[in-house]
Amino acid sequence: MSKNLTKRDEDYSKWYNELVVKADLAENSGVRGCMVIKPYGFAIWEKMQAELDKKFKATGHVNAYFPLFIPKSYFSKEASHVDGFAKECAVVTHYRLKNAEDGSGVVVDEKAKLEEELIVRPTSETIIWDTYRNWIQSYRDLPILVNQWANVVRWEMRTRLFLRTAEFLWQEGHTAHATREEAEKETRLILDLYADFAEQFMAIPVIKGVKTESERFAGALDTYCIEALMQDGKALQAGTSHFLGQNFAKAFDVKYATKEGKEEYVWATSWGVSTRLMGALIMTHSDDNGLVLPPNLAPFQVVIVPIYRGEDELKAISEKVSGIKAELEKAGISVKYDDRDTHKPGWKFNEYELKGVPLRIAIGPRDLQNNSVELARRDTLQKEVVSIEGIAEYVQKELADIQENLFTKAAKYREEHTYTVNSWEEFIDVVENKGGFAEAHWDGTAETEELIKQETKATIRCIPLNAAQEEGTCIRTGKPSMQRVLFAKAY
Numbered sequence: 001m002s003k004n005l006t007k008r009d010e011d012y013s014k015w016y017n018e019l020v021v022k023a024d025l026a027e028n029s030g031v032r033g034c035m036v037i038k039p040y041g042f043a044i045w046e047k048m049q050a051e052l053d054k055k056f057k058a059t060g061h062v063n064a065y066f067p068l069f070i071p072k073s074y075f076s077k078e079a080s081h082v083d084g085f086a087k088e089c090a091v092v093t094h095y096r097l098k099n100a101e102d103g104s105g106v107v108v109d110e111k112a113k114l115e116e117e118l119i120v121r122p123t124s125e126t127i128i129w130d131t132y133r134n135w136i137q138s139y140r141d142l143p144i145l146v147n148q149w150a151n152v153v154r155w156e157m158r159t160r161l162f163l164r165t166a167e168f169l170w171q172e173g174h175t176a177h178a179t180r181e182e183a184e185k186e187t188r189l190i191l192d193l194y195a196d197f198a199e200q201f202m203a204i205p206v207i208k209g210v211k212t213e214s215e216r217f218a219g220a221l222d223t224y225c226i227e228a229l230m231q232d233g234k235a236l237q238a239g240t241s242h243f244l245g246q247n248f249a250k251a252f253d254v255k256y257a258t259k260e261g262k263e264e265y266v267w268a269t270s271w272g273v274s275t276r277l278m279g280a281l282i283m284t285h286s287d288d289n290g291l292v293l294p295p296n297l298a299p300f301q302v303v304i305v306p307i308y309r310g311e312d313e314l315k316a317i318s319e320k321v322s323g324i325k326a327e328l329e330k331a332g333i334s335v336k337y338d339d340r341d342t343h344k345p346g347w348k349f350n351e352y353e354l355k356g357v358p359l360r361i362a363i364g365p366r367d368l369q370n371n372s373v374e375l376a377r378r379d380t381l382q383k384e385v386v387s388i389e390g391i392a393e394y395v396q397k398e399l400a401d402i403q404e405n406l407f408t409k410a411a412k413y414r415e416e417h418t419y420t421v422n423s424w425e426e427f428i429d430v431v432e433n434k435g436g437f438a439e440a441h442w443d444g445t446a447e448t449e450e451l452i453k454q455e456t457k458a459t460i461r462c463i464p465l466n467a468a469q470e471e472g473t474c475i476r477t478g479k480p481s482m483q484r485v486l487f488a489k490a491y
Helices: 012-022 039-058 079-088 125-135 180-201 247-251 276-285 310-330 345-354 365-370 391-416 424-434 446-456
Strands: 026-028 035-037 069-071 090-094 097-099 106-108 113-120 144-153 167-177 207-210 222-229 235-245 255-257 263-265 267-274 302-306 335-337 359-363 372-377 383-387 418-420 437-441 459-464 469-473 480-488
Touching: 012 026, 012 276, 035 039, 039 144, 039 167, 039 180, 039 276, 079 247, 125 144, 125 167, 125 247, 167 180, 180 207, 180 222, 180 235, 180 267, 222 391, 222 459, 222 480, 235 247, 235 276, 247 267, 267 276, 276 391, 302 310, 302 345, 310 335, 310 359, 310 365, 310 391, 345 359, 359 365, 359 391, 365 372, 372 391, 383 391, 391 418, 418 424, 424 437, 424 446, 424 480, 446 459
Parallel strands: 302 335, 302 359, 418 437
Antiparallel strands: 026 035, 069 113, 090 113, 097 106, 144 167, 167 267, 207 222, 207 459, 222 235, 235 267, 255 263, 359 372, 372 383, 437 480, 459 480, 469 480
16 A cells, blocks of 8 residues: 655644545545545544543533524624624525426525525524523523534535534533523633643643734634644644623523522633544644554554465464453453455555554464564554563553653644744744744734734734743733743644
8 A cells, every 4th residue: 555645744734634535534425625534534533522521521521412403693692702603604595495496406496595594503602501491490491401413514615624624523612500600610621621631632732822812713702722742843722612791691681580680690711622623633642654652542453454465374374363452341441453455565554654543463374373463553664573472561651651742742843833023023033934722912902913823824822821920021022021922823
């Protein structure tokens, strides 16, 4: 199997696009801007989904499902929300087709026009808060901690597999609380949950921060985020958690009776991650040979490839492998045995390297004699011969080491590409030549933020939560500043 992948340093964008397709993760569909997630790619997403779902339920959240279609009038109720999404909305206007009179195909039946147009959900705050109005009467009904796994549609003009598509998969949490304190605590809880998931499960180091007012979610009072740095020096927003205040409760008249019998508006949050995480995974760990998957996310953590001549050798190897496979699976390790006779071992090695399988075991007649196997790590490409005795324990340690190594490597890259800058010249050098995060002072105005964006294409990714208060001057205007913020070019 020939990979024929473009090298990252030649054309990073082309490398990414080729890898997504060649590693069988996804492909473009017949519908412009939409993608087909293939079984191997979906298996990775399912692992993400399962881990996140477990974390949500462990923190008291439950799953529900809300309609795909939202009446247009709902969007008019929260002004900043409609302004934020208006340009991306797909709209349903009719409910029936008919055969064209000239026999040319089907056409829209003009008599079947909807009384009110329906928006194909770009996000669900409006339909959910219309529903919550019926669910909430008193303090006894709070909090509501609901999540849904769903698809959303945002009519993007420039699309890219996983990173930006017209339709994508995600989870969206929507919670309702009696007090501001409760809602703010929820927002931070989910931010920490996302950060833990990214770092511990995906091996992606992230920075927790709050968005500037200009970058905030439409309708939120505060948007918290996790930001990751990709290998090309661009940032990627990997998850967001929004404190919505009482904006949606007021828009949809959602009140509750307090213990004292007073009527108060409910406090809200919303939060989500999407299949964009697949893009983050690819661009954080993968190399010129293909995907590199953390063991926690790999559809199968170990692949066993037999090397043989003739049916007799294959039979003897397969008998040995069945014991090895059973031992590994008993230890909780997912294993694939590839005994296909349609492809040679070298082809298989290439395929699994391209698909990022963490560990590859090769076993041939000589290995049977020596009671050993050849073990190859995907992250380092190192090979070694190890005894079959105690193989499960050894593989467990190797997988744990791969998981840790990938995080350490990504964290080192981020550290080496995070620059403290004090002048406009230094800033330009980082964003134009070096790539990565630039820690710089900013005067706090939306005007300066937009000016920097227009001049450099770099945006304020976040105001880090752990940012120290320090006096300084804005890199662009020279005006006073009390802390540094994180700039970068981004996906």
